Amino acid sequence: MKNVVNSIKERLRDAAVKTYGSELEGISPIVDAASNPAFGDFQSNLALTLSKQLKQPPRAIAEQIVSKFDVDGICDAPTVAGPGFINIRLKKEYLESQLNAIKKDERLGVAVPAKLKTVIVDMSSPNIAKEMHVGHLRSTIIGESIARTYKFLGHKVLKINHVGDWGTQFGMLICELREQFPKALTESQALDLGDLVTFYKQAKKHFDEDEDFKARARQEVVALQSGNAETIKAWQLLCDQSRKSFEEIYDMLDIRDLVERGESFYNDKLADTVKALEGKGLVVEDQGAKCIFLDGYLNEEGKPQPLIVQKTDGGFNYAATDLAAISHRINVDHADEIIYVVDAGQSLHFEMMIKAARKAGWVPEDVRVAHVPFGVVLGEDGKKLKTRSGETIRLKDLLSEAVQHAREDLDARLADKNKSEADDWKDEVSSLVGVSAVKYADLSLNRMTNYVFSFKKMLSLQGNTAPYMMYAYVRVRGISREGGIDLDQLDDNARVLLSEPSELELAKQLLKLDDVLEGVIEEFLPSRICEYLFELSQKFNQFYEACPVLSAAEPVRTSRLILCDMTARTIKLGLSLLGIPVLDRM
Numbered sequence: 179m180k181n182v183v184n185s186i187k188e189r190l191r192d193a194a195v196k197t198y199g200s201e202l203e204g205i206s207p208i209v210d211a212a213s214n215p216a217f218g219d220f221q222s223n224l225a226l227t228l229s230k231q232l233k234q235p236p237r238a239i240a241e242q243i244v245s246k247f248d249v250d251g252i253c254d255a256p257t258v259a260g261p262g263f264i265n266i267r268l269k270k271e272y273l274e275s276q277l278n279a280i281k282k283d284e285r286l287g288v289a290v291p292a293k294l295k296t297v298i299v300d301m302s303s304p305n306i307a308k309e310m311h312v313g314h315l316r317s318t319i320i321g322e323s324i325a326r327t328y329k330f331l332g333h334k335v336l337k338i339n340h341v342g343d344w345g346t347q348f349g350m351l352i353c354e355l356r357e358q359f360p361k362a363l364t365e366s367q368a369l370d371l372g373d374l375v376t377f378y379k380q381a382k383k384h385f386d387e388d389e390d391f392k393a394r395a396r397q398e399v400v401a402l403q404s405g406n407a408e409t410i411k412a413w414q415l416l417c418d419q420s421r422k423s424f425e426e427i428y429d430m431l432d433i434r435d436l437v438e439r440g441e442s443f444y445n446d447k448l449a450d451t452v453k454a455l456e457g458k459g460l461v462v463e464d465q466g467a468k469c470i471f472l473d474g475y476l477n478e479e480g481k482p483q484p485l486i487v488q489k490t491d492g493g494f495n496y497a498a499t500d501l502a503a504i505s506h507r508i509n510v511d512h513a514d515e516i517i518y519v520v521d522a523g524q525s526l527h528f529e530m531m532i533k534a535a536r537k538a539g540w541v542p543e544d545v546r547v548a549h550v551p552f553g554v555v556l557g558e559d560g561k562k563l564k565t566r567s568g569e570t571i572r573l574k575d576l577l578s579e580a581v582q583h584a585r586e587d588l589d590a591r592l593a594d595k596n597k598s599e600a601d602d603w604k605d606e607v608s609s610l611v612g613v614s615a616v617k618y619a620d621l622s623l624n625r626m627t628n629y630v631f632s633f634k635k636m637l638s639l640q641g642n643t644a645p646y647m648m649y650a651y652v653r654v655r656g657i658s659r660e661g662g663i664d665l666d667q668l669d670d671n672a673r674v675l676l677s678e679p680s681e682l683e684l685a686k687q688l689l690k691l692d693d694v695l696e697g698v699i700e701e702f703l704p705s706r707i708c709e710y711l712f713e714l715s716q717k718f719n720q721f722y723e724a725c726p727v728l729s730a731a732e733p734v735r736t737s738r739l740i741l742c743d744m745t746a747r748t749i750k751l752g753l754s755l756l757g758i759p760v761l762d763r764m
């Protein structure tokens with residue numbers, strides 16, 4: 179109802195100008211959804227904010243504004259409440275006309291934005307030769323949902339996988355393998371990711387404990403960085419190996435078009451990047467390292483906190499790579515927005531890196547660059563999610579377990595109903611429900627919340643969960659299907675007509691979709707979609723309880739069927755933005 183809110187704002191301003199003169203031309207009234215439906219649909223505190231400037235009690239101002247307010251078609255005459263709030267209730271005819279205008283619209287009334295942007299979502303970004311962990315899972319799921327929302331709105335989206343595929347750790351790993359398992363460096367498939375992780379741990383141990391090994395590992399880093407063909411090939415094999423197991427996860431999660439552009443991609447741009455920063459006078463040498471200092475950043479001892487771009491040994495690091503990346507994204511990709519979906523533990527890095535890039539003048543004023551942080555996933559013991567033996571949980575196992583639980587639930591439900599189904603169907607349903615449950619559990623909370631990972635809770639058919647929402651779809655869709663409503667065949671007389679209070683509530687909720695999606699990309703909060711869908715399904719239930727659909731007489735029957743159909747399509751669309759499919763039965 180974006181247009182409604184804007185038009186209410188305009189009308190409030192016009193009424194204020196009519197009453198108090200053109201000096202109020204520049205005000206922008208705040209209009210919020212009413213906290214209590216008894217007061218109406220929207221509320222404005224405009225009179226309270228003008229009281230000081232106009233030297234009048236807010237209530238008197240509110241009464242003046244209300245008397246001059248142009249209701250024309252949208253709402254009933256506003257009322258004044260409490261100290262001077264202005265309450266506005268939408269007219270039923272207005273809601274009807276809005277729904278009728280969008281009832282056949284595939285976008286369900288969500289307008290295409292005036293300016294279409296190129297948006298980069300930096301997401302997932304696991305590290306080669308390491309297991310992908312739950313932090314990467316969150317980044318993948320949240321990033322995907324943000325990307326899908328932008329894309330649905332009409333923007334051009336580039337999803338970048340900034341994998342950790344470069345750096346001294348590869349010298350270490352290659353050295354270890356050369357000495358312990360050389361086959362891995364020449365033959366593909368010689369190792370799986372699990373083995374690689376084990377070798378990686380061993381290599382780290384050798385590196386820390388054995389000076390000679392350290393020296394040999396450094397040689398390998400030099401060989402790698404100077405592009406030695408044999409070393410590069412070995413490195414590529416290791417990357418391929420990891421990539422294969424990442425791909426399995428992306429397949430399970432239905433993540434497509436993720437463009438891998440890892441740290442190595444920027445390798446030949448790092449020296450120039452640091453040089454350019456030096457050219458801007460931003461780089462200071464501190465104990466042999468090249469650093470950028472920014473106002474207001476102090477370390478624990480109260481000393482200036484550096485953003486290191488080149489280490490004492492001359493090596494470039496994570497920050498240099500991100501600075502090269504941001505410049506590439508702006509100059510080559512022409513990004514209008516760059517969004518980093520990375521755990522909250524890296525907030526300082528991103529804050530400083532983005533500020534440094536802005537200070538260097540690399541980021542045009544109107545380009546939005548944002549770190550989108552998120553909290554950690556906890557086990558049922560309230561500690562960081564780990565396996566029983568304290569290892570990082572393998573995501574593949576985690577997702578498979580969710581699917582297995584979903585299967586058990588499905589079998590139990592079928593047994594309850596004395597029903598049997600084909601195995602193929604059961605496999606498909608439980609795999610979609612299991613993975614969706616993991617996604618929804620993650621997305622339904624404010625991303626900054628640390629949440630407890632519980633299969634039982636996320637798979638429950640009650641509460642704000644994927645199975646609940648997927649089931650709500652099946653049910654609502656079932657009603658509209660049974661009613662035989664076909665939007666393409668609807669004749670012009672078939673219209674939404676609202677009379678019952680629960681119908682009006684459902685109608686308003688349906689019309690909120692565009693506001694909700696705008697909020698999602700404004701604050702990078704896919705949880706808004708989940709809240710919205712959950713509320714929609716509740717409003718639908720209230721409607722369905724109070725209003726007979728199939729047994730109603732025309733034209734009410736058709737009107738209600740249209741409401742059912744729009745509800746089903748809204749749920750389907752909302753879930754698709756969360757990366758969750760719908761089923762016809764489950």
Ligand code: ARG
Pocket residue numbers: 300302303304305340341342500503518520
């Ligand atoms: N590979 C990093 C990690 O696992 C995340 C990279 C995030 N993206 C970025 N542009 N720095 O922590």
